[in-house]
Amino acid sequence: MNPKKSFCEECRNDVDYIEAAAPMVGTIKEKAYHYIGKEAHCADCGSQLFIPEFSDYNLRALYDVYRKENHIISLEQLKEIPEKYAIGKRPLSLLLGWGEQTFSRYADGDMPTKQYSDILVRLYNDPAFYSELLEANKGSLKSARAYEKSRRAVDALLSAGSSTDSKINTAIQYLLSQCEDITPLALQKALYYIQGFYFAFYQSFLFSEDCQAWVHGPVYREIYFRYRDYRFDSIEKNDGFDASIFSSGEKAIYDNVINSICCYSGKILERFTHNEAPWLAARGDLPVTAPSDRIIGKSLIGEYFSAVKAKYNMVNPGDIKEYAQDMFLCR
Known part of the structure; x- marks a missing residue:
């Protein structure tokens, strides 16, 4: 626990604060979810302090629990998809037949619907499915270079899968x-x-x-x-x-x-x-x-x-x- 500085309303001064993990409860769609978040307390008077980055952290932690309990793809897995297939976020949205900014919004933390999440989970797990999608919808991409780069990436994944143990x-x-x-x-x-x-x-x-x-x-x-x-x-x-x-x-x-x-x-x-x-x-x-x-x-x-x-x-x-x-x- 390392002391850091923030303004304390009680002490009316910039003070050291102590960061600690704390059990929390948040509500999404009228359902309560329990998660472990972060709190900050004044090192002098013990008052709880507001730290903007802690609020962001706690919101992400709440959403992570919501995703897990409702079988929504994790943010980490979602962000890996464009890297895995060497495709940009906007071109990936176009391949999927979604709005051009849809995947970018999800990568920034917006919650996908269960229907869209199931598609993303399948993309994450199954290079053969992505390969079929790439071929079927390559006309939606704005450049041949984007297609060729992604084609090489998925072919390498498929080749690796076939050359190793089945x-x-x-x-x-x-x-x-x-x-x-x-x-x-x-x-x-x-x-x-x-x-x-x-x-x-x-x-x-x-x-x-x-x-x-x-x-x-x-x-x-x-x-x-x-x-x-x-x-x-x-x-x-x-x-x-x-x-x-x-x-x-x-x-x-x-x-x-x-x-x-x-x-x-x-x-x-x-x-x-x-x-x-x-x-x-x-x-x-x-x-x-x-x-x-x-x-x-x-x-x-x-x-x-x-x-x-x-x-x-x-x-x-x-x-x-x-x-x-x-x-x-x-x-």
Whole structure:
């Protein structure tokens, strides 16, 4: 706590003041939010002082809590988007079909609507989505140079993603680092639910790989052959995995699938999937025990889990738990 100078109304003089963190309550849209702000007190009489920069800090802290509780993109993530894709704020607004100053206002602290925030979260997490947007709307940019610069940036991101370990492999390594007891059967189902629930919340698929409608539920074929020698035994734990490589959205899905889905055995999760539309639709009229390499289409997975999210009024990935509990009770 370092003394600083400001005017004290009680002492009628410029005095040293002490800065301290303090719990505060603010109201936005008639709802109270609790946050930690800053206060300043006169070092001589203890009176609370008004410090303009503290007011600004406290307002930002209040908005940060509001954003978090209402699943609005953070200001830090929002500001990273134009840097990530080497695009100016105004051109980015034009690519999005927004007013020319809209993104700049959000970057300056204005609060985006939930609809706009969801788009920005997807932009932040998914370079492929930005790539599609850039190509579709490049005519809205005012210069070819702006397009070419951004094209190079997103191509580099996409290239880096394809040259390093694939999403499904990093997901497996994280699952093996967090789950004490996971069999090949349970691993397959965990990957399937990660794919489905990630789409439900972020409208894109994490894994490029397709799963197939095998007798015992959805299966990623290459992953099956990788771990089939474990049979009914647990796969060795993988300690020391660095989860910082994941986006906040990825980690939220992974952690909640681990907590809410992976607590059940592989056989129970097999029963879950046998009661779900994607596996049933892909199997069609096949006999129960008939082998199959039919692909469970990503569109089927996306539609089903989006409907699950809507049915259960899921606000954040922590709400996956209620669905898993209902599936466990389903006979």
